[in-house]
Each structure stands twice: as C-alpha cells, then as structure tokens.
Amino acid sequence: MESLHPRIRLVWIAQWILTAAVIGVVIAAVDQWLVTIPTPAIVGIVAFALLAGVAYAILLYGRWHFELEEDALYLERGVITFVETAVPFVRVQHVDTQFGPLERALGLSSVVVYTAGSRNADVRVPGLTPDRARALQDTLRELAVESEADDAV
Amino acid sequence: MSGPSRTSSPASDPSQSNRLHPLSAMVISLRTGVIGLSLPFFFVGILSGVFDLIDITWSVTLAPVGLVLGVAYGIAYYYRFGYALTDDTVDVGSGVFSRRAREIPYRRIQNVDVRQSVFHRLFDLATLSIETAGGGATEAQLNFVSEPEARRLQQEIRRRTRAVKTRRQAGTPPSSSRARSEATDQGTTRSPTPDADAVAASTETEPVDGERDPSRREFDPERAETDDQPERADESMVGPQQPLEGEFTLEDAETGLGTETELEPDPFEEDSPSLLFDLQAKELLLYSLTTIRAAAFAGLLALVFFFTDQAIAILLATAEPFGGPEDLTTGTSTSYLVLGIVSAVNAVIVTYLVSVTYTFATYYDFRLGRAAEDFVYERGLLQRYSGSIPSEKVQSVTITDNPVQRAIGYAGMWVETAGYGPDSGSGSTSAVPLAEDRRVHRFAENLTGVETPKFDSPPSLARRRYLARYSIVATGLLVAAYVFSTLVGVQYWYLAALAYLAVPPAAHLRYVNLGYYVGRDHLVIRRGFWKRRTTIIPYYRIQTISNRRSIFQRRLGLTSVVVDTASSQTFLWTTPTVYDLNLEDGRQVARVSRRRLQDALAERRRDDESGPSFSVDFT
Numbered sequence: 001m002e003s004l005h006p007r008i009r010l011v012w013i014a015q016w017i018l019t020a021a022v023i024g025v026v027i028a029a030v031d032q033w034l035v036t037i038p039t040p041a042i043v044g045i046v047a048f049a050l051l052a053g054v055a056y057a058i059l060l061y062g063r064w065h066f067e068l069e070e071d072a073l074y075l076e077r078g079v080i081t082f083v084e085t086a087v088p089f090v091r092v093q094h095v096d097t098q099f100g101p102l103e104r105a106l107g108l109s110s111v112v113v114y115t116a117g118s119r120n121a122d123v124r125v126p127g128l129t130p131d132r133a134r135a136l137q138d139t140l141r142e143l144a145v146e147s148e149a150d151d152a153v
Numbered sequence: 154m155s156g157p158s159r160t161s162s163p164a165s166d167p168s169q170s171n172r173l174h175p176l177s178a179m180v181i182s183l184r185t186g187v188i189g190l191s192l193p194f195f196f197v198g199i200l201s202g203v204f205d206l207i208d209i210t211w212s213v214t215l216a217p218v219g220l221v222l223g224v225a226y227g228i229a230y231y232y233r234f235g236y237a238l239t240d241d242t243v244d245v246g247s248g249v250f251s252r253r254a255r256e257i258p259y260r261r262i263q264n265v266d267v268r269q270s271v272f273h274r275l276f277d278l279a280t281l282s283i284e285t286a287g288g289g290a291t292e293a294q295l296n297f298v299s300e301p302e303a304r305r306l307q308q309e310i311r312r313r314t315r316a317v318k319t320r321r322q323a324g325t326p327p328s329s330s331r332a333r334s335e336a337t338d339q340g341t342t343r344s345p346t347p348d349a350d351a352v353a354a355s356t357e358t359e360p361v362d363g364e365r366d367p368s369r370r371e372f373d374p375e376r377a378e379t380d381d382q383p384e385r386a387d388e389s390m391v392g393p394q395q396p397l398e399g400e401f402t403l404e405d406a407e408t409g410l411g412t413e414t415e416l417e418p419d420p421f422e423e424d425s426p427s428l429l430f431d432l433q434a435k436e437l438l439l440y441s442l443t444t445i446r447a448a449a450f451a452g453l454l455a456l457v458f459f460f461t462d463q464a465i466a467i468l469l470a471t472a473e474p475f476g477g478p479e480d481l482t483t484g485t486s487t488s489y490l491v492l493g494i495v496s497a498v499n500a501v502i503v504t505y506l507v508s509v510t511y512t513f514a515t516y517y518d519f520r521l522g523r524a525a526e527d528f529v530y531e532r533g534l535l536q537r538y539s540g541s542i543p544s545e546k547v548q549s550v551t552i553t554d555n556p557v558q559r560a561i562g563y564a565g566m567w568v569e570t571a572g573y574g575p576d577s578g579s580g581s582t583s584a585v586p587l588a589e590d591r592r593v594h595r596f597a598e599n600l601t602g603v604e605t606p607k608f609d610s611p612p613s614l615a616r617r618r619y620l621a622r623y624s625i626v627a628t629g630l631l632v633a634a635y636v637f638s639t640l641v642g643v644q645y646w647y648l649a650a651l652a653y654l655a656v657p658p659a660a661h662l663r664y665v666n667l668g669y670y671v672g673r674d675h676l677v678i679r680r681g682f683w684k685r686r687t688t689i690i691p692y693y694r695i696q697t698i699s700n701r702r703s704i705f706q707r708r709l710g711l712t713s714v715v716v717d718t719a720s721s722q723t724f725l726w727t728t729p730t731v732y733d734l735n736l737e738d739g740r741q742v743a744r745v746s747r748r749r750l751q752d753a754l755a756e757r758r759r760d761d762e763s764g765p766s767f768s769v770d771f772t
Binding site for chain 2: 072078
C-alpha cells in the first residue's frame, strides 16, 4: 500500500487555517453588526477549528493509502467514515492530473480518476509528487486501455 | 431521400435537414414575443427608479419594439433549428446568433421519449427528447414536431442504432472506432465532469458566426463523406414520409402520413413490436390507490401559497361543523385545536386524492412492448408519453413495493438506465407499474437472468444499531416538544414520549426488510420498509464498489457496501447499498463482485458481446 506524500498534511492544514480564518471573519462580522460575542469566545471557536483541522489532517494522512491491484485501483481513506473503494480499470473513463494553488505552492499534484458512475464518480488521489502523479496517470491510462471492454453505459 | 442513391447524407446536404413543425414557429415566437414585450417594462421600470433621465413612460414606446424583436427572434430560431438522422449520428443544429451543431452517435443514445401534452394532442403534435448517459439535461429536444414524425423518428433511431450495431459486429467499424477514439480524446481534455464520457459523446462543434448562412454551416460535410459506410439498399434511410426539401407542413402530415399511421398511431402495430405487458384496469386502480406521491403534497402547498384566502376559507368551512372557529381571530383554544386536527385530516385526504388522480392519469393505458432489442412503452390519459429504451443500456432492475402493496401481494418493476427519463427526473423507468408479485418476480428473473435469490440477512447487531438510532430520533422529538411547549405554553409535551413505543417495531421492520444475495452473475440488494426496493445488479454493470464504515458502525464492526452503477440517480433513488454487514462479509462481497466482474468481462470478450445481458422477452 502506498501512502501520500507527507507534505500533503501541510496542504490540508493550510486549507484548515484558511477555513478557520473565514470562520473568524464571519463571527467578527456577526459580532460587529448583529449580536455582541465575547472576544474569548471568538478566539476559542477559531482556535478549536484550527486544532480540530490540524488533528484531522494528521489523522487523514495516516488513513490514506492506495494501491494498484491486479484488476482495480484500490483506495482506503477517511477519518470519521472509513471508506475502501475499488475502481476496476475497465471502468476508468479518463484520468486527469490536477493541482490547486496550495498544492502547487507546495509542489504537489493530484490524480483524478473518472468513472461513469453516479455517486463517487470521480476518485481523487491527492498528495503526489508531480512525477509520481504523471506516472500514475500513465499507468492507469495504459491499464484502462488494456482492459478495455464495451464501456457498459 | 427515398431512393437507394446515397451520395450525400442529410447532414452534408442542408436541404435535407428537417425543421420543426410550423406551428412550433408560432408557439416559439409567441413566447419570445411576450418576453420581448415585457422586458422594456422591466428594465425601464428599474432604470427609471435609478436615473432621473429615464422616464417610466418610455416603456410604452419601447414595448412594441420589444414585441417585434421578440417575434423576429422566435421566427429566426425556428428557421435556424434543424435536425437530421445520418448513418451514425443524430444531428441537431440550433441557435440564432451563436450556432450549435450537435451530433449524437446512435450507440450513445439511452432512451428516446415522445411527450404529448393536451395541446399537442389537439393538433397532433409531440415533443421528442433524446437522452444520453450523464449530463444534467436532455441532449436533444425537438419541441415540437408532428406526431407521426415523432413516431417515425423514434422508430428510425431504433432501426439505425441496430444497423450501426450490426455493422460493428460485422467487423467494419471504422466509423464507430473513430467515435470511440474521439470520445476518449475528448474525455481527457475536457472539463472534469464525472460523466465526461457521455458529454464527449455528443460532440459539439465551435459556435459558428451568426452572420453566415445557417444551413451551409450546420454540419460538416466532410465528416459525413469520409465516415459513412456504403449504405445497403434495404436501408432506405427515411421512409416514404420524408418531406422534400426539408419542409414539413401540416398537409404533409395529413396526406403523406395518413396512410401509414392513421389518427391513432400505435407503436405496437409498427416495426412489429410485440406487446410484453399492459396494465389492466384493476392493476391501474390498485396502483393509483396504493401509491402516495410526495409531489402531490408539494403541488398542494404551492396551490395554497397562491390561493391562501380561499384555502383558509375552505379549511374553516370544513372545521365548523365539528366545532371549529368562525374565523381565525375569534375562537377558543379548543376550537383552534379542532381546526388544527380537521385541517390536518383534510390535507391528508386531499393530498391522497390528488396523488391518486395523478397516478391514474399518468399510468392510464400503460403498455410495454419490445421492438427487436428495445423496450417501448406508452402511457398517459391527458398527457401521453411514449419512450424506447435499448435493452443493452439497462443498468439494473428494481422491484418496488410498499406495505399496502405487499399486503395485497402486488409489486412494480423499474429499469434503470444512465439517461434521464420522464419519471422523477432520474434514469428509472417504470416497466411494470404494478402486477401480482409472483409475476413481477418472474419478469425480473427472466429479464435479468438471475436465479431466484435466497436472501442473506445482516447480523442482528444491525438491529441493535437501528434501535439506538431511532431512540436518538425519538429523544430529539421529545426535546423539540418540550422546547415548543415552554415557548408556546401547551401542556402534555411528555406525550411525545409515545414515540419511543414506535422505536422497537421500526428498528425491527427496517432490519427484516434488509437482505442481499450474491448470485452467479448478479448482486441482489433489498432494503426499505415504506418503499422497499429489491435491486438486481449484474456484476458486469458495476462501476465502483466501496465499503463505508461510519464511526458508529466501526464500534460494532459493521460495514455498508455501496455498489455504484452508471444509472443516474437522484436523492430519491440512492445508490444501491448493502447495509450493516459484518466487516469480513462486506469485504467478501466486494471481492466476489470484483472477481465476477472480471469473469463477466472475459466471457463477453470470448463470446463477442453475447455474454450476460438483459433479455428483452421477459414476460
């Protein structure tokens, strides 16, 4: 089983810091215009959001694994709800590599695998080095073509 | 285009591209005219409020201009809308200022629906919709054509889809293989929509400058020439009713088509479709009486919203004989209570009646048939629907029943495709609205080829889980009642504790209706009490398979297996899930499903697409 790049934790933590900042701004706005909220409460909420986010990011990193099995891409992830998903190669419609601004700043990339399914139709593998992402994309594409059947849609 | 000469396809020759029914020009321009008329009032109204320079009276002078422009746009839209059937694709060109030429390959088409409202039926018209997998909307809609033309198109699309398939199997597939590579190419470069395959299927070309001649630019002639296989003589393309010069007039519809489809055209008498199932009067009545539609309540709410005063008057009038208040301001707390109870009963009864009427009108004269490898169906009292579904597009089959239907021994059957059908905005189409459950189960078994399932149950730990879950709900109810009573000052809030009495039976009923069966070629999943669904999924149709364990499930060592197929589901039809298995069992289900998917694929490769599939003749 392959783990994600450790730096993905920084990406997730940074996302949480941004979220906490937004929450802080919203609460401050409410405090300003609607109801007075004691400053310690605001600081407490923001600090809690931050801590929870950091803990979540670290736990999620520990939980995230993926593997190319014989017939399918297999992934394990989740903190509150554990999810194990198998995406058979024949069902892969196409594969993207993507990166958001944060990932880009930290030199990471994601691979997104699309199926024709209705729920969980796109499966994202985050936290890969750009080389690893490209390699994974190529492998998946080859495996998908190799095992190509009628696409059953 | 009645001869066998096939030097040009309709797509390459714009004069062959068909127009909508002339009456639709009137309807469209009427609509755009009204919009054009009202826009000046709207904008001048707003702008005059902001700028002193602009006077509200301008709208009166601008409105006629808007009307003319609107009508002109509508007429232009009509003249610039064209459709044609080629050997490989359905082509639709539209747009006044920016052109859109859409080509839908036959093999991507999920279902073809024909809808007739009352207005349409008066003038012998119909709206035709073509669905492909994925995408939020209908891929192509012809709104509207003459009714015989709609029937012809429906049949013609079916026939050509078959022809394409035969060609592919005969081993001359340059066009279809091209379509495939095109689809994959586009898929990788396209926007990250989950259903990009289907999106890629309906190839859109760049909008063409609006000033150029529309008909010339509509479709790419080169494509058609390089692509088309030599046409066999028997494929006489379009049939005798194909109008010349692409003009389709009402007279054509009456004279040219009258011979073949007189007045009441019947899909079960043409193209030699055979009847598989028709809904008997008794079944229709039972179905109407035993089905409750949430939409009926929503519709009622909307009505009450618009006619609040009338609705209150009616409610007061019905409550008065039972001791209700005379009006909303004078009344005692008892009379208000009476009003509340009577109104609630009133609402339930009216909703039920609306729901029964709706179901009756929708499924009146329901018939399902087969035409070659396709299902065709027809239904409706005032508004007629007819549709066709290629059997190879069916993703899964679901048997539904509610407690009342179970008590009288009836059930219904639905087939799920990846397109959006006319029912409930999802890919589910009713194949058998209601029939005796023995029959329905036999149908489902014949259709899918599944052996009679022997259901396994989740471990009884699962029942404990539901007990806990529903207790939490009951506690929430109790707290809500307490809070409400302290706010309003009503006594007896603790009566809400009665909800706890419902917890054990509810947990038990949920548990006993859960079941799963890991069959040879199919996975069968049963769940739900109020609306029980038994879904039969061929392993071959599985897209992804997941084990999900929430924090509560992990404590008990349980897991839910989520089996995703390509059928498009809404929030009403959740993804088929085997709930609360032991972790090891859940993983086993996933492993077995994966292995059998590979086996089925290998089998299909060996037999060249004649592996496990749906059988059309299921009755």
